[in-house]
Amino acid sequence: MKLALILAGATLLAGIVVAQNTQYKPDPKWVAPADAAAKKNPLAGNADALGGGKKLFLRHCAECHNGDGTGLQDAANLTLPDVQKQSDGSIFWKVTNGNMKVGMPPFARLSETERWQIVSFVRTLKADSSGTGK
Amino acid sequence: MKSIVIPALLSLLFFLPAQVVRAQEAPYFVTYDHHLEEPRNLEIGTSATVGTPGAGQSAFFAPYMELEYGVKAWWTSELYLEGQSTVGDSGVFTGWRLENRFRVLSREHRINPVLYLEYENINEASHIFKEIVGNTGDADEPVAELSKTRAHELETKLILSSDIHSWNFAENFIVEKNLSENEGFEFGYAVGFYRPLATMASAKQCRLCRENFAAGLEMYGGLGSTLGFGLHNTTHYLAPVIAWQLSDNASLHFAPAVRLTDVGSPVLFRIGYSYEVRGFGRKVARLFGGKG
Numbered sequence: 062m063k064l065a066l067i068l069a070g071a072t073l074l075a076g077i078v079v080a081q082n083t084q085y086k087p088d089p090k091w092v093a094p095a096d097a098a099a100k101k102n103p104l105a106g107n108a109d110a111l112g113g114g115k116k117l118f119l120r121h122c123a124e125c126h127n128g129d130g131t132g133l134q135d136a137a138n139l140t141l142p143d144v145q146k147q148s149d150g151s152i153f154w155k156v157t158n159g160n161m162k163v164g165m166p167p168f169a170r171l172s173e174t175e176r177w178q179i180v181s182f183v184r185t186l187k188a189d190s191s192g193t194g195k
Numbered sequence: 196m197k198s199i200v201i202p203a204l205l206s207l208l209f210f211l212p213a214q215v216v217r218a219q220e221a222p223y224f225v226t227y228d229h230h231l232e233e234p235r236n237l238e239i240g241t242s243a244t245v246g247t248p249g250a251g252q253s254a255f256f257a258p259y260m261e262l263e264y265g266v267k268a269w270w271t272s273e274l275y276l277e278g279q280s281t282v283g284d285s286g287v288f289t290g291w292r293l294e295n296r297f298r299v300l301s302r303e304h305r306i307n308p309v310l311y312l313e314y315e316n317i318n319e320a321s322h323i324f325k326e327i328v329g330n331t332g333d334a335d336e337p338v339a340e341l342s343k344t345r346a347h348e349l350e351t352k353l354i355l356s357s358d359i360h361s362w363n364f365a366e367n368f369i370v371e372k373n374l375s376e377n378e379g380f381e382f383g384y385a386v387g388f389y390r391p392l393a394t395m396a397s398a399k400q401c402r403l404c405r406e407n408f409a410a411g412l413e414m415y416g417g418l419g420s421t422l423g424f425g426l427h428n429t430t431h432y433l434a435p436v437i438a439w440q441l442s443d444n445a446s447l448h449f450a451p452a453v454r455l456t457d458v459g460s461p462v463l464f465r466i467g468y469s470y471e472v473r474g475f476g477r478k479v480a481r482l483f484g485g486k487g
Contacts, residue, residue, distance in 0.1 A: 109397075109398065110395065111398075112397070112398020112399075113395060113396030113397050113398050114396070115398070116396055116397075116398060116400070117396050119443075120443045121233075124233075124236075124473045124474050157303055158301075158302040158303050159268055160268075160301075161267070161268035161269045161298065161301050162301070164234050164267065164268050165268065166231070166233045166234060166265075166268040167230075167268070167302075167303055169230070169303045169358050170220075170221075170228075170230040170358070170363075172361040172391060172394035172395070173360070173361065173394070174361075174394045174395045175394065175395065175396050178395065178396055
């Protein structure tokens with residue numbers, strides 16, 4: 062029992078230390094394939110879907126990207142033009158696949174519809190007026 | 196006394212009031228899919244396996260607690276503490292397990308492999324049936340006797356999993372080696388599929404909406420060992436599975452597993468509750484002066 066607690070504690074602490082990214086760095090290689098980027102959002106303009114997208118964003122994304130999308134230390138500021146200029150298909154692909162190198166988990170366990178709902182909500186996030194982001 | 200207190204505490208944890216559940220969590224109890232814990236999140240789960248008595252057997256209650264942590268987006272680690280109590284017999288702490296799951300491919304594919312490695316320090320009284328491997332042994336001895344036989348085991352799994360149009364299909368191939376006894380390498384399998392009952396999230400917060408439920412089916416059993424591979428004297432179960440997301444952080448799972456063969460408990464009732472602490476690693480790092 063004692064050994065179990067020691068092992069568990071050591072694993073947990075090691076995991077926490079290993080898991081810390083202290084600064085967000087965009088990954089230039091994290092680019093959606095052309096066919097994925099060209100996909101259109103089937104829920105574009107659907108107000109009901111947008112409300113659900115907000116709920117999903119707050120549940121799954123806000124922990125790292127903040128409720129307003131401005132991002133915490135190691136996650137992207139989704140209000141920046143660099144993000145907003147990407148196509149719906151590209152954002153959908155990034156939500157689906159994640160970028161495990163930098164700690165962004167894939168959200169393929171959400172249904173396709175729910176991922177498009179998140180894309181719809183990301184589109185509503187206001188651009189950062191300072192243009193600096195985080 | 197100590198042997199009764201630990202299962203009792205695990206049982207108490209199991210019945211703690213629920214606050215919330217994580218959406219879209221797989222309802223499986225035995226089968227693993229390729230979706231790992233989100234980085235820095237800690238999931239605390241309490242579950243129990245209740246076995247109905249077969250011929251010459253007694254009913255049992257086997258609670259266990261899980262602590263699952265997302266170390267990285269591609270690595271999840273989990274600790275189990277387990278106990279067991281048999282009707283008309285005694286209750287004991289049956290041991291602990293430490294498992295790790297690693298995603299092999301960085302992106303979603305038609306089939307997504309995950310490697311699973313677990314060390315188990317349990318005793319022969321363990322009845323949580325997190326997996327079923329090898330052949331079915333004779334376990335009609337008193338719990339106190341069974342608990343004297345410790346088993347140090349290594350278990351590996353190849354997890355293959357696919358998401359197709361809101362359905363998840365998962366297949367697990369299991370190899371287990373008891374380091375304490377010469378039982379050869381034991382084999383087992385688990386397969387399952389599930390789907391959320393609704394695929395679009397509504398704007399309102401609701402508990403009984405269809406989107407908060409997922410249902411499916413899983414099947415698992417032993418495949419013998421290197422000392423005798425095959426289905427002879429093995430146990431197999433078929434179980435409908437259902438998960439209910441109670442809130443953003445909590446979920447409730449239930450599965451009655453029906454035995455398909457002649458050996459083992461005729462029915463296993465499984466129930467589990469899990470609560471997710473989001474950003475746990477970040478919060479702990481801040482406690483120690485990190486930037487979080």
